[in-house]
Amino acid sequence: MLVDLQASLNAGLLEAHGSLPSGHPRFHFDYIDSSRPNALAFGDEGISFIGITLPLIERLWQVSDRLARFDDIARHFNANGNTEKAQRLFNEFFGTLLTFVVGHERGHGLLGHRREIDPTPLWDGIVQTHGERDLQRQAREVDADGYGTYFTLVNVMRNRRDRIIRSLGFDGEKGDANKMLLKLFIVAAGGYFFTSTLFVVSDADIDTKTHPPQAIRMHYVMHAARQWCAEFEPGLESFLTVELFQTVMEALKRLRQSGTVQTFGYCSQNFLNLAPDALIERDLSKHMQRIRDTEGKGTLDNTGDAAG
């Protein structure tokens, strides 16, 4: 499964970004042996490498497993109380999460956030939460999440679409299939952010973290998803309501309580109305406009027939 996913993601990256004159692909994704859960992007001789460490793979695996086997989540995909369907749902969550992490790192690569390879290349961790005082760095993470969202939605709604629909045994109409696929992404992203340790921040220490709080990241992911829908599946964005969001978040909250007990931070807040501008230096519209400018030029993979 891991080998297949790697091949399919690399095929998507090749289709979206092409090769260098040397014949090497511009982007290459691989697994990395390391003791830390981490994802990274770095450049070497013009090639943008995306690496995901095996402990992070394990974490994505666990998140997908918990999501797929939790009835409150599984019932959204008609997989509750059915071991075989839950296993298939697990596969789709896992593929979706892996795509999101690869897409996030691809975002760093495209935005020039990567560093040339150095002895300690694990400078960027999607799960790393402590580091230098640098809000700019947090803003980069939000940007990368936006790219990750676009990359994943193309993958889920286009490239892997038929496969997922078949796998989950969905036999509804196209519009309903779109909603189901979109929900798959939202639940996967939410599960990724909110089943790990939440970090509680205050205005006083917000700038001591390398990554924004999960609630802020999810907020931007929702906005990026809305934007993608508005551009590529017009009308579908109206499905991304506050109610849907809260339903998913409440299910995740119950899932957390069935595991280790931790506070759920921002769960009860209305994310779509949350004003994170005070916490992140640049405002939402700037982030989104930049993603739109870059992704919308047709040079990348959001046209619906590329990427993986």
Ligand SMILES: [Zn+2]
């Ligand atoms: Zn990152």
